[in-house]
Ligand code: SAH
């Protein structure tokens with residue numbers, strides 16, 4: 001049997017500590033409705049003797065109108081509102097910190113019920129606004145250039161904690177119900193903290209809720225899931241969710257990739273690319289994005305660029321060159337702009353679309369994992385109370 005189970009961490013980091021998962025109901029015994037599928041809400045209401053259509057009403061209040069209180073649900077009788085209030089609540093995380101960059105990027109540090117903190121970033125662009133969503137607290141993997149990989153505390157996020165990032169962003173933008181035109185939240189990328197395919201069940205549940213057309217109504221075409229290469233889960237992700245796929249490739253030889261993206265030791269490049277070739281739904285119109293972080297003198301030579309062209313032959317691919325975002329103590333430097341351009345030219349000549357991801361929100365440390373660590377540093381520096 002293949003021992004490479006998708007939940008096994010690839011590097012020597014603590015296993016996910018499920019004991020920390022906030023599964024317990026609130027101290028007052030009320031149950032959270034966020035994260036339940038519509039039939040589960042219907043079942044919870046049936047226990048109160050309510051008809052299934054009530055679930056649809058609640059669903060729309062929560063996911064179209066953004067309601068967090070039952071009191072304002074005007075099409076539900078006062079008596080039922082009071083009973084709902086007694087038994088349920090609509091979850092939102094606390095906002096520990098909010099930062100806005102001069103370029104319009106915003107970043108929220110969200111505190112979960114067990115005190116764990118995660119980050120969520122919004123990047124506004126001309127025609128769209130992308131929310132970068134976290135799937136785990138920290139990450140069990142240890143990609144050498146990634147700050148999230150250095151965080152000690154690691155656990156999976158529950159589905160409601162993933163959905164809540166989307167809800168909190170709509171709260172912040174006042175997009176309840178979302179306007180027809182000019183919305184701030186149009187796209188979602190699972191590119192925040194964590195490896196989404198190590199937390200597949202919760203990610204899938206959360207995205208299914210977000211994609212419900214009678215609710216939050218995000219189209220699957222506007223959702224991208226980024227993975228470092230959890231090969232056995234890639235097909236399932238395509239078949240069940242049908243979202244766009246991004247692959248954190250970052251190197252063109254197994255030798256280098258195993259060094260900087262250690263999961264490669266388990267699932268090397270050839271296996272990863274095979275999974276991409278057969279990704280359900282990939283086509284010229286829906287290409288797979290290959291992320292490639294530009295590390296000076298490490299993976300940025302023109303020979304690397306040519307190697308990339310060869311590797312991606314026959315795959316509906318686009319390449320996203322990401323300028324490395326340094327963090328205190330990181331061992332790498334970002335490639336020069338000239339080099340990034342030369343690298344990108346090689347890809348363009350071979351016919352690949354190659355957007356260079358412009359650095360956004362650098363003044364608020366908007367790269368993976370940086371806000372949280374920054375806050376931890378500030379807290380440590382603060383004098384002890386008393
Ligand atoms: N764990 C998933 C998704 C989160 S990381 C994955 O690895 O794909 C999202 C993207 O940010 C990945 O492509 C990752 O390699 C990249 N990244 C991480 N740290 C970075 C840094 N310091 N500078 C630039 N990109 C970084």
Ligand code: SF4
Nearest residue numbers: 139143146149194228
């Ligand atoms: Fe985890 Fe992705 Fe960071 Fe690698 S790049 S440590 S998989 S969050």
